[in-house]
Amino acid sequence: MPGQSLFDKIWASHRIADLDAEGSSALLYIDRIMLHERTGGVALRSLSQRGLPVRSPRQVFATLDHIVDTFPGRSDMTLVPSGSEFIRTTREEARRAGIQLFDLDDERQGIVHVISPEQGIVLPGATLVCPDSHTCTQGAFGALAWGIGSSEAEHALATQALRVRKPRSMRVRFTGQRPHGVGAKDMALALIARDGADGGQRCVIEFEGEAVQSLDLAGRQTLCNMAVEYSAFGTLIAPDEQVFAALKGRPYAPQGALWERALASWRWLRSDPDARFDVERSLDVSGLAPMISWGTSPEHAAAIDGVVPEPSAQRSASRAEAAGRALAYMELTPGQRLAGLPITAAFIGSCTNGRLDDLRAAASLLRGRRVAPQVRAICVPGSTQVKRAAEAEGLDRVFTDAGFEWREAGCSMCFFAGGESFARAERVVSTTNRNFEGRQGPQVRTHLASPVTVAASALSGCLADPRSF
Numbered sequence: 001m002p003g004q005s006l007f008d009k010i011w012a013s014h015r016i017a018d019l020d021a022e023g024s025s026a027l028l029y030i031d032r033i034m035l036h037e038r039t040g041g042v043a044l045r046s047l048s049q050r051g052l053p054v055r056s057p058r059q060v061f062a063t064l065d066h067i068v069d070t071f072p073g074r075s076d077m078t079l080v081p082s083g084s085e086f087i088r089t090t091r092e093e094a095r096r097a098g099i100q101l102f103d104l105d106d107e108r109q110g111i112v113h114v115i116s117p118e119q120g121i122v123l124p125g126a127t128l129v130c131p132d133s134h135t136c137t138q139g140a141f142g143a144l145a146w147g148i149g150s151s152e153a154e155h156a157l158a159t160q161a162l163r164v165r166k167p168r169s170m171r172v173r174f175t176g177q178r179p180h181g182v183g184a185k186d187m188a189l190a191l192i193a194r195d196g197a198d199g200g201q202r203c204v205i206e207f208e209g210e211a212v213q214s215l216d217l218a219g220r221q222t223l224c225n226m227a228v229e230y231s232a233f234g235t236l237i238a239p240d241e242q243v244f245a246a247l248k249g250r251p252y253a254p255q256g257a258l259w260e261r262a263l264a265s266w267r268w269l270r271s272d273p274d275a276r277f278d279v280e281r282s283l284d285v286s287g288l289a290p291m292i293s294w295g296t297s298p299e300h301a302a303a304i305d306g307v308v309p310e311p312s313a314q315r316s317a318s319r320a321e322a323a324g325r326a327l328a329y330m331e332l333t334p335g336q337r338l339a340g341l342p343i344t345a346a347f348i349g350s351c352t353n354g355r356l357d358d359l360r361a362a363a364s365l366l367r368g369r370r371v372a373p374q375v376r377a378i379c380v381p382g383s384t385q386v387k388r389a390a391e392a393e394g395l396d397r398v399f400t401d402a403g404f405e406w407r408e409a410g411c412s413m414c415f416f417a418g419g420e421s422f423a424r425a426e427r428v429v430s431t432t433n434r435n436f437e438g439r440q441g442p443q444v445r446t447h448l449a450s451p452v453t454v455a456a457s458a459l460s461g462c463l464a465d466p467r468s469f
């Protein structure tokens with residue numbers, strides 16, 4: 001018998017029943033369900049219309065993040081068409097079901113994947129689902145967390161269990177030491193650029209290696225967050241002392257004697273040395289440079305000191321065709337240098353890079369400097385707690401003195417839902433995770449990058465290398 005992977009262990013400890021003889025599908029117990037107003041309110045309403053109660057309201061948490069206004073001093077007003085309807089439905093159904101809602105006036109409000117660890121909702125070794133694709137972010141805490149569809153969300157709410165076809169497993173080792181200016185976002189973009197946006201093959205990916213262990217928790221969450229752009233089913237990083245320290249004392253984490261018991265069990269949450277994975281990959285980070293996307297997929301990314309590639313350099317004819325289309329949309333030509341490309345907007349925030357450490361990293365470049373006059377720069381903290389903590393150390397002033405807008409927490413312009421947007425065809429450098437056509441507004445061209453690269457670019461008025469600051 002080979003050893004077990006961390007994924008195998010969590011799977012086995014949550015399996016209620018195998019659904020076939022080979023054990024390739026199982027009914028899994030779900031520890032936590034998270035919801036947001038864009039998809040969660042609808043799932044709750046549909047359930048209540050069918051006369052089905054939420055089975056275990058204390059294990060379900062909801063927040064308002066996707067279509068809420070993020071203007072300073074916001075009200076219930078939202079520019080998103082039918083946005084108020086989503087918000088109202090979520091409020092009504094959360095109240096009816098008796099589940100905890102982190103509403104707009106609640107200090108615990110924020111992007112669903114950001115508030116979960118802040119509140120100690122995600123725990124090592126737990127299963128957590130949410131009808132949102134970036135739920136895999138929470139694998140950074142050693143939880144099996146994945147995004148589900150709305151009918152699955154209804155099933156999970158009604159039964160606290162889900163039928164799951166067991167995903168294959170992958171291990172990705174990041175070896176070597178990260179050079180100056182290279183962070184988790186660059187590691188993720190480099191991996192996706194190398195292997196393609198389908199490289200993760202719907203596997204549960206365990207990230208390992210010194211370059212992962214040395215990341216702070218914000219960085220680990222960035223890496224796990226981007227994994228869905230690599231087509232991962234979910235992610236895992238074996239939880240360590242950093243994770244335990246971060247969760248200790250959080251409102252929904254176990255307390256007292258229960259904490260001690262939990263901690264003792266969490267120390268076993270790692271893959272056995274002889275665990276087998278269906279796919280093994282590795283990437284040496286020591287030669288990486290800060291990355292920037294040039295196209296309309298996160299796989300369209302290159303080193304900031306590089307050039308826009310020739311579409312014909314892509315691995316297949318279909319990829320070459322997609323790259324050609326991407327360049328047309330992005331108004332770029334092969335061979336053009338990436339650094340120096342003029343931009344008109346910069347965005348810092350989202351569940352990828354909207355945490356306190358991300359804001360600190362950006363602020364370290366912005367301090368005492370001003371963004372270029374033609375650049376509209378916006379910072380949206382990932383949660384109200386991130387916002388408060390940032391304000392407590394004066395980061396809001398650093399951002400506003402530099403010319404950034406300082407906003408209320410939410411998803412904001414990470415995605416265009418018909419509300420607030422960048423101007424048509426604007427070129428934006430953004431810490432978010434998706435850059436497909438129209439993602440941040442009609443015709444808007446998005447360049448994905450790390451917080452320091454976005455800060456450097458905002459200051460320069462063009463895509464810029466953070467290492468030169």
Ligand SMILES: CC(C)[C@H](C(=O)O)[C@@H](O)C(=O)O
Pocket residue numbers: 038039066131132133134147415
């Ligand atoms: C609206 C929501 C379902 C969606 C997702 O699942 O990811 C959003 O968060 C996104 O990033 O596009």
Ligand code: SF4
Pocket residue numbers: 066111132134350351352410411414415432433
């Ligand atoms: S911040 Fe962006 S990627 Fe994250 S959940 Fe919100 S819309 Fe989705």
